[in-house]
Amino acid sequence: MDSYKHQKRLNALINKGKKNKFLKIPILILVFFEIALYHISLKLQRNAIRLSFVFGLFFTFFLFGSFAIKNQDNSNHRESNTSSSLESMGDYQAVYAEDNEDIVSSNLADLNQASIDIAEEEEDTPINIEGDEVFYSADEILELDTETLDDNQVPINDSSLLDEKVADITSFDPNLWCLILINRQHPIPEDYEFELGKLKSGMRCDSRVITPLTNMLKAAKEDGVDLVLCSPYRDYNRQVELFNKKIDKYMKKGYSYAESYQMTSQAVTTPGASEHEAGLAFDIVTKRYALLNDGFGDTEAGKWLAENCYKYGFILRYPLGKEDITGIEYEPWHFRYVGKEAATYMTKEGLTLEEFTDLIKNN
Numbered sequence: 001m002d003s004y005k006h007q008k009r010l011n012a013l014i015n016k017g018k019k020n021k022f023l024k025i026p027i028l029i030l031v032f033f034e035i036a037l038y039h040i041s042l043k044l045q046r047n048a049i050r051l052s053f054v055f056g057l058f059f060t061f062f063l064f065g066s067f068a069i070k071n072q073d074n075s076n077h078r079e080s081n082t083s084s085s086l087e088s089m090g091d092y093q094a095v096y097a098e099d100n101e102d103i104v105s106s107n108l109a110d111l112n113q114a115s116i117d118i119a120e121e122e123e124d125t126p127i128n129i130e131g132d133e134v135f136y137s138a139d140e141i142l143e144l145d146t147e148t149l150d151d152n153q154v155p156i157n158d159s160s161l162l163d164e165k166v167a168d169i170t171s172f173d174p175n176l177w178c179l180i181l182i183n184r185q186h187p188i189p190e191d192y193e194f195e196l197g198k199l200k201s202g203m204r205c206d207s208r209v210i211t212p213l214t215n216m217l218k219a220a221k222e223d224g225v226d227l228v229l230c231s232p233y234r235d236y237n238r239q240v241e242l243f244n245k246k247i248d249k250y251m252k253k254g255y256s257y258a259e260s261y262q263m264t265s266q267a268v269t270t271p272g273a274s275e276h277e278a279g280l281a282f283d284i285v286t287k288r289y290a291l292l293n294d295g296f297g298d299t300e301a302g303k304w305l306a307e308n309c310y311k312y313g314f315i316l317r318y319p320l321g322k323e324d325i326t327g328i329e330y331e332p333w334h335f336r337y338v339g340k341e342a343a344t345y346m347t348k349e350g351l352t353l354e355e356f357t358d359l360i361k362n363n
Helices: 003-019 021-041 048-064 075-096 103-113 115-117 207-222 236-252 255-263 294-296 300-312 340-349 353-361
Strands: 134-137 196-200 204-208 227-230 281-286 314-318 331-337
Touching: 003 021, 196 207, 204 207, 207 227, 207 300, 207 314, 207 331, 236 255, 281 300, 294 300, 294 331, 300 314, 300 331, 300 340, 314 340, 340 353
Parallel strands: none
Antiparallel strands: 134 227, 196 204, 227 281, 281 331, 314 331
């Protein structure tokens, strides 16, 4: 079908609809089918995906767009809305009739990208991915003027520490601030105190963890892995809010309160027993995979963190296969600071913090 003739027919239909208010709705339908028939004729020139996109676009506009006529008693208002809609549709077709294939391709590419890929271009904007959590990229956090290495860290890209002789188990103190066991059975002590340090904007954590954290982010970047940080320090009230939201979600699915509470406690730590409240834990993802689910463990970033975090004093806090010990489901995004020597020991021996603490107390 000739593009010029197609546009000419469209203009004729739209002009007729503007002149006769009784024909506006039939004209709208005819315009839609004219557009549909035009694009069917181009089927051999365009691939199936682009054709589906065009049909979906106009169908969506027809049902929900600004030109859809609402049932109102005021006939003058109805006529005004319909006329405006026809004009808008005519303007859109005038642009589209130029057959700009690049624009369609660009729109399809955008539809196939996750929202986080779009946010990737906005370097100064925090990335809002899930719920109301705020995510910051490593580049944003590394803007801070922090010291590089301290006595508890290793240089970037240093050789594995697992081959070195680790400290004797009896040399560890379970009461040390970075080794404190926090879980449902061991909530944060009421007299536990620490100094909050600022990471970026409203993001905070234990000030003693900032240097090892930034070193780990730098190391990942050196290896081509761009990390994104979320959920550092959370106060008690915030933890209560998250916990209750999760319970509500389960109850809306038909579970009882007791069932919802039980399932929630396996996914969200009970208030007062979260390592985030102590400023020692972080949820870490990437711009391309920002979902907090099992799949993150299979990403390049998830694998890098699991293999290298111990070099900077961190452990994968809730590993796969240890759910009965930690009481929390597998969380490949949740990392806890315990110090380089302890992290190396736990990684080498395949221990959780619960197992490590028991081992210290029994020796």
